[in-house]
Amino acid sequence: MRIDDRDASAGRTDRGDVTQRSGEPAENTFPDPWTSEADLSERLSLHWTLTRPFIDLSVTAMASVQTSGIEAAFTHACDDPGYSPPIHYHPAAGVRDRILRELGALEFSCTHPGEVAPELRTVRWSRLVEWTDGFEDLPETSQKSVVSLCQTLSLYTAVTALAERALTSAGRTEDPLATDFGAWMLTRKLRAGSLVLRSETAHQADIENLANIALAAHLPLEQRISAGLSLVVQYSESEDKDPALAARWRAATEKLFAGFRPEEHWTHLGLASSYWRGICFVPFQQGLREQVTEELERAEQYALAMPSDSIGEETMRRQYLHPLLETRIREASWLGDLDLSVARAERLIELDPLEPKVYITAGDVHLRAGDRERAVERYRQAAVLGPPYTVLSRYKLGCALEAAGDIDGALSEFVTALRAEPGAITCARAAQRLARLRDDAASMSWADRLASDLPGDSGR
Amino acid sequence: MTSGFPGLLVAARPAAEAGPDAPSRLLLSAYLDLGSRQDDPRHVKGVALAYDEYMSGPTTMPLRRQPPGSMRRALAGEWPHERVGTEDPAGRPGDERSERWQHLCDGLEAWPDLTAERQAALLGLCNALGYFGVTVELGGPMADRVRGAGGEMTTDQATRILLVATAAARIRGSAAESLVERSLAGLCARGDRQARILARSYLLEHRGRRGDPRDSAGAVESLLADLHAPAGNGTARDRLVRCLGLLACAWSFDRAGDLRRFAACVAEARDAVGTLPDEENQVREDCRRSVAEARTLVAMRSGEMGQAVDVHREIVESDPLDVHACLEHAALLEHLDLPTAVGWYQRAVRLGAPVTGLAFERLGDVQMRRGDPVAAFDAYASATSNDRRKPSVLRKLAECAYRIGQSEVARWALEQPDSPQERRGGAEEGHPTPAWSVGTFAPGPILRSAARTRTEGRS
Numbered sequence: 077m078r079i080d081d082r083d084a085s086a087g088r089t090d091r092g093d094v095t096q097r098s099g100e101p102a103e104n105t106f107p108d109p110w111t112s113e114a115d116l117s118e119r120l121s122l123h124w125t126l127t128r129p130f131i132d133l134s135v136t137a138m139a140s141v142q143t144s145g146i147e148a149a150f151t152h153a154c155d156d157p158g159y160s161p162p163i164h165y166h167p168a169a170g171v172r173d174r175i176l177r178e179l180g181a182l183e184f185s186c187t188h189p190g191e192v193a194p195e196l197r198t199v200r201w202s203r204l205v206e207w208t209d210g211f212e213d214l215p216e217t218s219q220k221s222v223v224s225l226c227q228t229l230s231l232y233t234a235v236t237a238l239a240e241r242a243l244t245s246a247g248r249t250e251d252p253l254a255t256d257f258g259a260w261m262l263t264r265k266l267r268a269g270s271l272v273l274r275s276e277t278a279h280q281a282d283i284e285n286l287a288n289i290a291l292a293a294h295l296p297l298e299q300r301i302s303a304g305l306s307l308v309v310q311y312s313e314s315e316d317k318d319p320a321l322a323a324r325w326r327a328a329t330e331k332l333f334a335g336f337r338p339e340e341h342w343t344h345l346g347l348a349s350s351y352w353r354g355i356c357f358v359p360f361q362q363g364l365r366e367q368v369t370e371e372l373e374r375a376e377q378y379a380l381a382m383p384s385d386s387i388g389e390e391t392m393r394r395q396y397l398h399p400l401l402e403t404r405i406r407e408a409s410w411l412g413d414l415d416l417s418v419a420r421a422e423r424l425i426e427l428d429p430l431e432p433k434v435y436i437t438a439g440d441v442h443l444r445a446g447d448r449e450r451a452v453e454r455y456r457q458a459a460v461l462g463p464p465y466t467v468l469s470r471y472k473l474g475c476a477l478e479a480a481g482d483i484d485g486a487l488s489e490f491v492t493a494l495r496a497e498p499g500a501i502t503c504a505r506a507a508q509r510l511a512r513l514r515d516d517a518a519s520m521s522w523a524d525r526l527a528s529d530l531p532g533d534s535g536r
Numbered sequence: 537m538t539s540g541f542p543g544l545l546v547a548a549r550p551a552a553e554a555g556p557d558a559p560s561r562l563l564l565s566a567y568l569d570l571g572s573r574q575d576d577p578r579h580v581k582g583v584a585l586a587y588d589e590y591m592s593g594p595t596t597m598p599l600r601r602q603p604p605g606s607m608r609r610a611l612a613g614e615w616p617h618e619r620v621g622t623e624d625p626a627g628r629p630g631d632e633r634s635e636r637w638q639h640l641c642d643g644l645e646a647w648p649d650l651t652a653e654r655q656a657a658l659l660g661l662c663n664a665l666g667y668f669g670v671t672v673e674l675g676g677p678m679a680d681r682v683r684g685a686g687g688e689m690t691t692d693q694a695t696r697i698l699l700v701a702t703a704a705a706r707i708r709g710s711a712a713e714s715l716v717e718r719s720l721a722g723l724c725a726r727g728d729r730q731a732r733i734l735a736r737s738y739l740l741e742h743r744g745r746r747g748d749p750r751d752s753a754g755a756v757e758s759l760l761a762d763l764h765a766p767a768g769n770g771t772a773r774d775r776l777v778r779c780l781g782l783l784a785c786a787w788s789f790d791r792a793g794d795l796r797r798f799a800a801c802v803a804e805a806r807d808a809v810g811t812l813p814d815e816e817n818q819v820r821e822d823c824r825r826s827v828a829e830a831r832t833l834v835a836m837r838s839g840e841m842g843q844a845v846d847v848h849r850e851i852v853e854s855d856p857l858d859v860h861a862c863l864e865h866a867a868l869l870e871h872l873d874l875p876t877a878v879g880w881y882q883r884a885v886r887l888g889a890p891v892t893g894l895a896f897e898r899l900g901d902v903q904m905r906r907g908d909p910v911a912a913f914d915a916y917a918s919a920t921s922n923d924r925r926k927p928s929v930l931r932k933l934a935e936c937a938y939r940i941g942q943s944e945v946a947r948w949a950l951e952q953p954d955s956p957q958e959r960r961g962g963a964e965e966g967h968p969t970p971a972w973s974v975g976t977f978a979p980g981p982i983l984r985s986a987a988r989t990r991t992e993g994r995s
Contacts, residue, residue, distance in 0.1 A: 121921050125948060138944050180617060430944060453910040457942070460917040471544050484879035491559075491886045492918075501545040514879075518857050519886050521575055522559035 123462045127175045133200035140431035141394045148391045149228045153221035165395040169271040172230040174464035178496050187233040212245040216257050232268035239265030256296050304329030305354035312357035326358045346396045349378035414445040432461035452476050467497040560888035570636035577858040585818050586664035590657040597660030598698040601822045605706030607666035614889035652692040659699040671703035683722035694731035730777045737784035756788045779808035795837050802830040841871045859887040867986035893919045909939045
């Protein structure tokens with residue numbers, strides 16, 4: 077007989093009289109998933125607040141440059157103006173998944189917006205699902221907005237699929253580069269496909285498409301310049317590294333840029349900034365220090381010249397300044413000017429104080445400059461801000477603490493990293509090692525179990 | 537350009553025993569599956585022992601340390617992805633139950649058909665797991681029936697009543713209070729000598745915890761007189777009961793501020809526990825732990841912090857995986873050796889549940905004392921995760937955040953509502969909880985005294 081069915085004739089007193097418990101709900105102490113932007117106070121940890129735009133498109137008062145971009149993309153998709161300022165700063169593939177994993181919120185995981193369960197969708201997410209469901213019926217400008225929005229959410233599989241649908245519905249599959257819309261969609265499709273599939277075939281298709289766009293005289297200059305810049309970077313830095321090709325594409329892009337008028341529209345300033353930042357990869361590979369500095373100075377001038385009179389303009393400006401400052405930090409380190417790299421790292425923090433990655437960058441820079449204490453502080457701040465860099469920041473913090481002789485602190489950080497990412501082999505081995513030093517039986521036992529089950533090689 | 541660190545390798549498929557709750561999830565797994573491992577903390581082994589007693593022997597639970605009333609809620613908060621079963625063992629879904637857990641559920645279903653001894657052992661198991669509501673629901677009516685009947689109570693009846701009383705003492709509300717009083721009163725009137733001493737000890741403690749004026753000098757002196765009177769057949773259980781009775785008196789003297797008699801009672805209790813035979817291992821070790829805690833507090837009250845640390849070291853050395861012991865040791869060390877205290881707080885953070893939030897908060901406090909606001913910021917931020925939004929911690933987080941220029945985080949912290957746990961009245965804190973009968977999983981007297989000493993030292 078179960079407790080609930082117990083017979084009152086057994087003489088027991090009324091349950092309510094005897095078992096006056098604290099009144100909390102029965103077993104499940106956690107709230108049901110919400111369906112709108114209603115009361116979300118039950119689940120608002122700091123990390124949830126910081127990353128909510130990624131999770132369900134909710135607005136957050138604590139937005140980084142990246143999450144501001146999501147808001148800007150959503151706003152743009154709703155307003156559907158005739159002109160679409162590009163979102164410049166996109167997350168890497170898998171960022172959303174990493175965030176959800178660290179938050180323990182895998183119920184929000186999806187490759188397509190419609191895969192999120194209806195009871196979990198906010199009003200905003202439901203709108204995104206409506207747009208993707210009726211994608212073919214949207215005007216071209218709206219289709220671009222929706223694809224851009226999916227990009228900002230790191231939903232690259234959805235980007236690939238939607239771009240394909242856009243090309244098909246417009247009858248553009250045969251010759252997508254015939255129009256700028258087709259070229260735009262094809263670029264998104266192939267670039268996203270390359271990020272998601274990570275296959276040589278997808279990658280080569282992406283490269284080939286960029287080359288075709290850069291050479292297509294009938295396409296808008298901005299598109300061709302962007303394509304050319306992508307190729308310069310691709311041949312300068314990645315596994316496709318080819319200095320000759322990089323130089324050739326730099327020359328081609330220079331010719332295109334000669335006909336470009338940055339002063340025509342404020343968004344052209346952003347492209348101009350990107351241009352000077354992109355082409356400097358060639359002299360960087362050639363070791364031409366003065367030229368690199370000169371070109372990055374010009375990039376910075378253009379980015380700083382972008383207006384910031386509205387929220388949209390300010391978002392765009394920060395979107396261009398962010399990667400530029402990252403590049404300038406690398407430049408300063410490359411030039412051997414560690415003080416300058418520190419100063420720029422701190423500027424980047426001022427620009428984007430809620431982005432954990434900038435604190436990791438600053439920590440690295442301080443460490444190179446020999447300031448271990450400050451590096452530890454910056455890694456800690458990155459760790460506090462958390463996803464999707466919880467593991468990396470805790471790992472780096474652990475290494476820095478261990479180097480400083482704080483074994484207990486380091487061990488705690490490796491254990492915390494493992495809690496966020498149980499597959500972190502390096503952290504498991506470090507935890508094993510330090511747990512033995514500290515005679516911490518609990519951590520040792522757990523780390524031993526983890527490490528013995530993990531492969532010796534990386535899976536990613 | 538590299539940072540000089542070795543690369544970070546991440547496996548595509550993590551190990552089976554990994555997870556956000558480890559290693560505490562492993563250490564405390566008995567609370568979810570009734571199993572035990574060699575390297576578990578002692579209180580976890582006590583859960584497995586309670587199961588063994590349910591399956592094959594009389595329960596020793598009335599003589600052992602029991603968890604606080606908030607235990608299962610605390611675990612549910614620590615492990616949000618686990619269906620802990622906060623109110624009823626049947627709350628664990630069928631496909632997640634171990635074989636042992638299913639035995640427990642089957643036993644609850646078959647309650648009326650169990651023998652008296654088995655019922656007592658089942659109540660003991662429920663108490664060990666923190667299912668105090670279940671104990672009261674099943675055993676409360678029985679306790680009232682036995683109380684209403686005449687004659688001397690049997691051992692099993694007395695055991696069941698003691699378990700019901702200790703369970704009811706962990707449930708809030710006047711009905712539960714009334715059940716505690718009348719159950720123990722009945723036992724005082726009709727139990728055998730051992731049962732009467734235990735009942736009076738529990739009553740003394742229960743009333744003292746609540747500041748009940750009936751926690752009077754008269755009750756203590758009367759109990760002491762009985763404890764000193766030559767009686768009993770000198771069995772191991774007699775000596776255990778005597779030890780527990782002396783501790784109850786000791787805590788009463790402590791509440792009254794009588795350090796001399798507090799210390800004297802504790803010393804007597806220590807002598808009593810020293811004579812216990814080996815075969816009652818868990819009970820003996822629980823008793824020893826309680827005596828060691830009392831001795832630690834005697835040293836603290838006497839201002840001998842170094843001695844307090846030395847005494848307390850016996851506890852952490854005998855039970856190194858008990859997170860409460862780590863927290864207490866860290867709190868004691870704060871007065872003597874701040875860096876080492878930090879190390880112990882970090883160990884407590886690694887052990888985690890069921891006091892992860894408290895461990896992080898204390899770590900944050902000590903980092904602030906060391907003048908490291910960034911480390912404190914990190915610790916306080918960690919203390920506020922998992923819906924643990926204590927107002928005091930949020931305020932501390934805000935203060936640190938402002939200090940290090942994280943003004944947006946500070947604003948966020950100050951704007952937070954209380955967490956669901958806080959609104960529901962969360963974990964019990966603040967009660968002057970004597971160690972041996974109501975558990976020390978909540979901040980016990982050592983932590984509170986250490987905090988007071990720290991505050992007085994600063995002022």
